[in-house]
Amino acid sequence: MTKKMSRRDFLRLGAVTASSAFLASCGANNSGNVVNNAANNAAANAVNNAAVNAGASAAAPLSVEGKLTMKLRAAFIPQGNEVLKAIIEDWGAKNNVPVEVDIVSMNDLQTIAATAAETGAGPDIIEINQGSAHLFADKLVNVSDVCEDLGSRYGGWYTSASEACVVEGSWLSVPRFYAPHAVSYRTDVFEAVGVTADNLPQTWDEMLEVGKAIKDAGLPPMAFPLGHAVGDANDFNYSLLWSFGGSDVAEDGKTVTIDSPETRAALEFMLKLKSVMPDEVLSYDDAANNRAFSAGSISATNNAPTIWGNAFLQKSKIMQGETEIELHTVTDHFEYPAGPVGRVSYAEFMSSAIFGHSKNIDAAKALLTYINEKDQLSPWAAPNLGFVFPALQDYKDNVIMPWNTNPKLSHFKNNVGVSHLPGFPSTNFRGGTDAYAKWVIVDMFASVAGGLATIDEAVATAKALLEESYG
């Protein structure tokens, strides 16, 4: 993890990476394996190409003051993080730019970004989440040239990526990746109540019916986070609100619209859904639903592919009656159910920002362009088992992407296309990000589900807070 890599090491790592992708694909069926083998070869080739082409991207020599430093978000597979590190270090070596890349957890990144914004000190590049570019707008470098170039070459950016990064017509952060969400579920538990891959819940009402059947059968319940889980709770609650046709703000970006029949319908549904979920959901953080699922105490939750991925990598086991089985063999996914207005999802999203204090802006831009190009982005995204979903649309159908090679991950493929940032349907993403940071929507649902407030009270509280955020 700490050793500097030579080009040879880097290529070797590429092979390891390809192997890990292959191992991952072993969970797939035979037809999937054919695709997987092709994908692995493609991944290995792509890594090799990345190494060979690292120097070719620089049109003019890049000069930096000190080192080009960056803090990037860690994915859940160490090998995937190592691939990214190697790609960046190889670019640095070829361009004669000293680079220092640190891959850290998301919560740490927010603190580092806030410090950088306030003090004007810190790394040249910091990965920020959601609509943070709107909060730090006056501290960030305009990267429209980078984004327009990449967008024109790779099929354009997803709508939610531009929602997050475009502030008053300028790109202030380079969209990087989504951690796509779907429902992770236990196939054996669902089958026990008559639900198979052919009749999975397509709507929230159908989901509730399955939840009731599971509860009546005394099986591990479904559990969707209602605590302060940065990724999972926001994802679930915003998605529910939007798919019921509710919203927290009007298109004008100022009028708070949370007090609507649609919101109340979503809250009433939440009350019903809570009746089939355990009380622990009210305190779930991002790791809690993973733990509960891994322990076999719940049968469905919303998540990025980390539950299945970690179960597969760790070969974790659970008891099925008297038999010990590997959890990943009975874990699969399906897309978020649709509400009355269809499927609308929240986007768990990261982008790479260059802070204004950077003295290495040109080098930072060159690097951000480089790592988002196909030869670099593909071999990094591929081994991350679906956790890394690039924000450029061409990658969706890229043959080596995990959602195209592993049937269990295919359910994540469409999530990003229907996703939005807090602030949707307006363009006031600064207000939306403020409301998101204050947990207004999650707390509204949680207070009703937890019996702390009536629907009227919860809506009134949320409305007052949202008026501050969007005011």
Added chain:
Amino acid sequence: MLKSRNSYRFQKILGRISVWLGLLFFIVILLFPFYFMFISSFKPNDELYNLSKNPLMIESWTLDHYTYLLKQTRFIQWLKNSTLVAVVSTGISIVIGTIAAYSLARLRYRGVQALGMVIFISYLIPTTLLFIPLAYVVRNLGLFDKQVALMITYPTFLIPFCTWLLMGYFRGIPKELEESAMVDGATRLQALRMIILPIMIPGIVSAGLFAFTLSWNEFVYALTLAQTESIKTLPVGIVSQLVLADVYFWGELMGAALLGSVPIALLYSFFLEYYVKGMTAGAVKG
């Protein structure tokens, strides 16, 4: 008579049993986390993640987590960094805290009470409120992202702590001792250095141990002021490398927590006698 003697003996035995049971209870409570860290760090993943297994027992042993920790992360570097930062900031804090405590406890000048209160209040301000203003100061000093940034910011909460701990201790030492020395011709500083400080050693050791522990565990300043991978301290390094997305690498985390607590445990065991003396002296004579 015999009955009363038997009753007395019975009560004595009962008293001892309750003392030992009480001790046993606290020993179990205090050592359980270490036991759990120990067994979790030696369990292979398939056992660690298998909830049908007894979480308090271990069936097969592995060194995989420690191998990963020591070979695939910068654990040793983080350990060295934490040690250096904790030793230096504790040293600075003890020196300044001792002088400040002596001043507040012994000298009489206008505002001494208020000054003592201000120092106390400054200790109560949480680091989460101070890290951004301090980061600004550190940046202006040109020390951002350097280890020395931690060495000078940790004393901002360690000095008030040491000062208040040592004030109680100073007040427990009779003034007459240093007054006698001064009557015999010693200056105030000489009296402090040659008479008072040797008596103060248990108190200073106690304050030093606490200050070292606070430095060792500090997270927010370390995260924001020392960001480069090679200068990270142990708590920051562990979290940034062993918690990836919503996946926790429990075996390695437990191993890191266990190894990370060893220096503190060694320090406490080495200075236990001083520590107990220092605590009791400060407690009953303050």
